Amino acid sequence: MKSRIFGIKYCGGCNPGYDRLELIDSIKTGLGEQIQWTSFEDSRADKVLIICGCSTQCAEVEHIPQEKRVWIHTPDFDRSSLKE
Amino acid sequence: MKTAVQYEESLRKLDLTVYMFGEKLENVVDNPIIRPSMNAVAKTYEMAARPEFEDIMTATSHLTGKKINRFTHIHQGTGDLVKKTKMGRLMGAHTGCCFQRCVGIDALNALSMTTFEIDEVHGTEYNRRFLEFLRYVQDEDLMCDGAMTDPKGDRSLPPHQQEDPDMYLRVVEEREDGIIVRGAKAHQTGAVNSHEIIVMPTIAMREEDRDYAVSFAVPSDTSGITYIMGRQSCDLRKTEGGNLDQGNLFYGGHEALVVFDNVFVPRERIFMLGEVAFAGHLVERFASYHRQSYACKTGVGDVLIGAAQTIAEYNGAQNASHIKDKIIEMNHLNETMFCGSLACAAEGHKEPSGTFLVNTLLANVCKQNVTRLPYEIARLAQDIAGGLMVTLPSEKDLKSPEVGKWMEKYFKGKAEISTEDRLRILRLIENITLGTAAVGYLTESMHGAGSPQAQRIMISRQVNLKEKQKLAKRLCGVNPE
Numbered sequence A: 001m002k003s004r005i006f007g008i009k010y011c012g013g014c015n016p017g018y019d020r021l022e023l024i025d026s027i028k029t030g031l032g033e034q035i036q037w038t039s040f041e042d043s044r045a046d047k048v049l050i051i052c053g054c055s056t057q058c059a060e061v062e063h064i065p066q067e068k069r070v071w072i073h074t075p076d077f078d079r080s081s082l083k084e
Numbered sequence B: 001m002k003t004a005v006q007y008e009e010s011l012r013k014l015d016l017t018v019y020m021f022g023e024k025l026e027n028v029v030d031n032p033i034i035r036p037s038m039n040a041v042a043k044t045y046e047m048a049a050r051p052e053f054e055d056i057m058t059a060t061s062h063l064t065g066k067k068i069n070r071f072t073h074i075h076q077g078t079g080d081l082v083k084k085t086k087m088g089r090l091m092g093a094h095t096g097c098c099f100q101r102c103v104g105i106d107a108l109n110a111l112s113m114t115t116f117e118i119d120e121v122h123g124t125e126y127n128r129r130f131l132e133f134l135r136y137v138q139d140e141d142l143m144c145d146g147a148m149t150d151p152k153g154d155r156s157l158p159p160h161q162q163e164d165p166d167m168y169l170r171v172v173e174e175r176e177d178g179i180i181v182r183g184a185k186a187h188q189t190g191a192v193n194s195h196e197i198i199v200m201p202t203i204a205m206r207e208e209d210r211d212y213a214v215s216f217a218v219p220s221d222t223s224g225i226t227y228i229m230g231r232q233s234c235d236l237r238k239t240e241g242g243n244l245d246q247g248n249l250f251y252g253g254h255e256a257l258v259v260f261d262n263v264f265v266p267r268e269r270i271f272m273l274g275e276v277a278f279a280g281h282l283v284e285r286f287a288s289y290h291r292q293s294y295a296c297k298t299g300v301g302d303v304l305i306g307a308a309q310t311i312a313e314y315n316g317a318q319n320a321s322h323i324k325d326k327i328i329e330m331n332h333l334n335e336t337m338f339c340g341s342l343a344c345a346a347e348g349h350k351e352p353s354g355t356f357l358v359n360t361l362l363a364n365v366c367k368q369n370v371t372r373l374p375y376e377i378a379r380l381a382q383d384i385a386g387g388l389m390v391t392l393p394s395e396k397d398l399k400s401p402e403v404g405k406w407m408e409k410y411f412k413g414k415a416e417i418s419t420e421d422r423l424r425i426l427r428l429i430e431n432i433t434l435g436t437a438a439v440g441y442l443t444e445s446m447h448g449a450g451s452p453q454a455q456r457i458m459i460s461r462q463v464n465l466k467e468k469q470k471l472a473k474r475l476c477g478v479n480p481e
Ligand SMILES: Cc1cc2nc3c(=O)[nH]c(=O)nc-3n(C[C@H](O)[C@H](O)[C@H](O)COP(=O)(O)OP(=O)(O)OC[C@H]3O[C@@H](n4cnc5c(N)ncnc54)[C@H](O)[C@@H]3O)c2cc1C
Pocket: B103, B146, B147, B148, B149, B151, B152, B155, B156, B185, B186, B187, B188, B189, B190, B255, B439, B440, B443, B444, B447, B448, B449, B450, B451, B452, B453, B454
């Protein structure tokens, strides 16, 4: 049974410091079946992962409610926060 | 927004008159020499539809509130200008060549300002016409050619004094319902991949040049327009059937001479007609935006740096200190170009029409760097690559049952890397530094958006030398008066 819904929003990726799609794949694998994935525009999302290629974190997020935003700009972020 | 497939289909519906190698082309889209350039433009459609790029590749129309391809957007803030810079790098990196669509967005933005300002002075209705055209471009997600450069004949003479009056595009007849124009536009990037041709004057003009002060947009297959394709170094490799010698297997650019032989332009599509004082205004604004656009070369530079590092590794030379230092230098030069483009965007401002314009001094500094740094980056890439990038036999020899084995044996680098992979990277470096893509990476960097001297004139006009002198004099006790 999937318990939570996560949206994904990317920055535009002009000069990323790592492979953003690879990171998302590894996050999906790590979280397994418990998460249903959707677009950042889907209002059902509990959290929206904002995947930015560098620390500028220039993704436009005004349509994403503040409390849902999870900013990620490096593959070395603390993954335990996603399980909360 | 159009998908890449819809874009290609829309091109098939155009009835263009295109000549290449002395022959009229029946099928432009599938021509093997032109097709890589179509692929590069199609990439601007494809990437706008992908979630991992849309934040840069799309925008919200200030006219309709709809999501549009950023290549059709009018900048509504410095954030938009910064995203345009990033879009140039992104597209350059993903195509490794000139993707041809920046000249259209720059023409649209320049016209959004100049039409507004002509109307303010002359009470004309160019801005309304322009906005209607813009809405059509945005709704249909069209690719526009920005056609500024005239053939220019004798460079020391203004348009009206040329021996052949058609050396600058001009109005030859004015009618109730529109105008007839004659002339040509040279070096037109992406011309036969375009739905619309946006014509602008190429220099500031005087009263005697009134007939030449004309700007308009027409569908690319308008009767009377003929395209003569420019050829590029190594272009015929695309017809040889292999997939190694062309270096870049997917993408390329193109330019064409576009001839207007008594072409009718309906009044609704005219954006300037005889307002000579505004010709220079339009040229300067277009040039400033276009000088910002050269962030694309940073993206192509990303590819070239990646290729240089890869060949160093394939050759087993990557740990040599001078190779490492050359890679650092390439990155330094590449990011220097990016800095200029980002800076002129971040320092942009709002013009009376509401459109945001780049900082024009910094845009000129950016482009002046671009006239030089890609040449140095290319030189370093060739240094690292070794001579084989220009002495390498053909793919057919590699596949030959008689001599292929010798190529496999003697062109091997590190043991664990296949000879073919090593040769592919060398061909890519050749492609960017002296093959088809060098047209965009080098000579376009030199002359596109104006030759180096054009930027130096703009820089000299815009720096405040008196203020700099005052600063110097104050510090050393010289009387400022
Ligand atoms: C690959 C490529 C793509 C391009 N794409 C486009 C495009 O899409 N749309 C478009 O409109 N244009 C395009 N251009 C044209 C570009 O803007 C022109 O090449 C540029 O403005 C220089 O013009 P020119 O080529 O006629 O060279 P010239 O103007 O002949 O310049 C050659 C040299 O002569 C000097 N010179 C010229 N005139 C004078 C003068 N009066 N006094 C002193 N010195 C002078 C120049 O400074 C330069 O050093 C493209 C060019 C290239 C190379």
